[in-house]
Amino acid sequence: MREGDVRVRGDREHPVSRGKLCRKCTAAYNGVFLDPAARLTQPLRRAGAKGDGRYEPVSWEEALDETAARLTDVAERLGPAAIFNTHYTGTFSVLAFLFPQRFFARIGATEVDPDTVCNKAGHAALDYTYGDSLEGFDPRTVKDSAVVLVWGANPAVSAPHQHDNWLVEAGAQVIVVDPIRTVTAEHADLHLQPRPGSDAALAFAMLHVIDRAGRTDDRFIAEHVDGWEEMLPAVRQASPEWAEQVCGVAAADIETAALAYAAGPSLLWIGQGLQRQPRGGNVVRAVATLPAVTGNLLRPGTGFLYLNGFGNRRIDEDWVAGGAGELRRAPPPPMVSHMDLVDVLDDPERSGALCCWNINLAQSNPRQVALRRALRRENLFVLAVDLFATDTTDLADIVLPAASFLEFDDLVASYFHRSLSVQRKAREPLGESLPNTEIFRRLAAAMGYDDPDLFMTDRELLEEVLRRTGCGLDFDDLSRRGTIWPSPTPEIQFADGFPTPTGRIELASARAAADGLPSVPEPSVDPLPGGGQMRLLTPASNWTLNGSYANERKLSGRLGTATVTVHPDEAAQRGLHAGDSVVLRNAEGELPVQLAIDDAVPLGVAYAPKGRWPRQEPSGANVNVLNTGEATDMGRSSAVHGVLVSIVADASAG
DSSP, rough: OOOOGGOOOTTTTOOTTTTOOOOOHHHHTGGGGOOTTOOSSSEEEOSSSTTTTOOEEHHHHHHHHHHHHHHHHHHHOGGGEEEEEEEESEEEEEEHHHHHHHHHHHHHHHEEEEGGGHHHHHHHHHHHHHSSOOOOOOGGGGGGSEEEEESSSOOHOOOOOHHHHHHHHHSSEEEESSOOOOOOHSHHHHHHEOOOOOOHHHHHHHHHHHHTTSSSHHHHHHHHHHHHHHHHHHHHHHHHHHHHHHHHHOHHHHHHHHHHHHSSEEEEEEEEGGGGGGHHHHHHHHHHHHHHHHHHHSSSTEEEESOOGGGGOOOHHHHHHHTSOOSSSSSOOEEEGGGGGGHHHTTTTSEEEEEEESOOOOSSSHHHHHHHHHHTTTTTEEEEEEOOOOOTTGOOOOOOBBBBBBGOOOEOOSSSSSEEEOOOOOOOOTTTBHHHHHHHHHHHHHHHHGGGGOOOOOOHHHHHHHHHTOOOOHHHHHHOOOOSSSSSOOOOOTTOOSSSSSEEEESHHHHHHHHHHHHSSSOOOOOOTTTTOOOOOOOOOOOTTTTTTTTTTHHHHHOOOOOEEEEEEHHHHTTOOOTTTTEEEEESEEEEEEEEEEETOOEEEEEOOOOOGGSSTTTTGGGGGGGOBBBBBSSTTBBBBGGEEEEOOOOTTT
């Protein structure tokens, strides 16, 4: 197959894409993903000091043997828990995402909790309240909805098919809560624009309106909810007039939104960016109270979505990641948060090896300067598995070339829709690159392991995954279908009950209290920044998917110079003008950027989207150079949207 023979396009018959990929994917999948000059195509071994970019090509056998020897040495000297397994969703299909975990279970490595760099606080909050954060509404039920409340999500950027099709065609009133006037907010019927850090107070004010108007569903509460009475005193203090003062949202708009949502049937979409703030877990618990007290659950057109996990596609995630359960020789070590990773890697008695796959942590993690320093430790073995040379591979000892999703068979389960799709190989892997599954099979062999679960073929894995779903299809059958919904009709969220200890919605959570947290959510408001500082918000970029696609030439051109956007009054107070060279600065670091001005950004906020690779920036840094690594109130997750910065003119600019 010639390079020019492959072009990736949307399937015109697919009910979601309808023949159209998002502009990010279209550019990258037909550009850098197919470019042998951009891809890693052979194993590499470091040939100089860490970080100086000197590597030599080696054979797969040499690379695997050296990796196995280094990992074995660490396990023998420091114990297997000193080997750290860090990963995320760079290749997010079922086998590529889960199967490598079998290798790390066998070796006894410590997992760096992947969700702590993204969305763990929300998972913890919803688990306390509902017992499950991975069971979301079925988007098909929107046909019965009167209102869709989108809180802290901007699908115009992060889920364009839902923005362009699902929201538009729902026929429901769309209410958006977001501190930025995003494209999704501009298209909404009503936009509530709270100050960052005041979302819990806004949720309590909406509950106040609903309670005062007698719009709570008392029968539903009696049958399914614990803790509402415990919340009521604080709810009855949280008037919309009070919220107008602390949140910056007009009391009349709070009333309108609350009464519309309560009337229902209503859906609540909880964005993952919402919980990336110091009290993000409390925020999600407060917002997630709305469906419980209004009865917007357990009937068509209702429910909430944080994300839909593999489970509601009947995928046995534990089996894919762990096999028959006989790989572990000892209980797994406690997971480590990404917020604590720098300190762990700085300690040579605690960490001897770091394996990075599906992740570019030198780009995405907090405490960027300190992390790079830790990764340069000569006595820390770093393995990186990736499609491209990244900021992380630049600091690795061994680099293994991974195949892209275009180059192997797999299954895909959407975060949003409850669908199951085939990922069919469209071309052979570039050069010597291999799928994640084959890489970790070869690593297992190099380690001398002989456990059968480590060596199942992709086809064996795929057929067993599908058999366990009960869908009645093998991989070839699913390939002919492309995408299926395990249920032919919209499913009702939590139809089988709430998997909490009591079997009820726990607005008052004994588990939260036992963990040292408030029993019930609180109407918290973060203090306003002082000393001329601003709250830095770093949501998704229009042109990247987290850190993915930033190395695509067409998209990097669209990204242009790194900017920070502030309200016109903020610029005027500082004597700054659009186009000025400025520096964002705090105790963690500093970042030179260009100033942009837009009243879509509220006072007190500096808006600088994430996604850039430091290795491509003149400063050698991105917004994470300012990220202090502060953890959320629940789950030790990233509170990156609580970072404070000052903005000053760049004295070094000509």
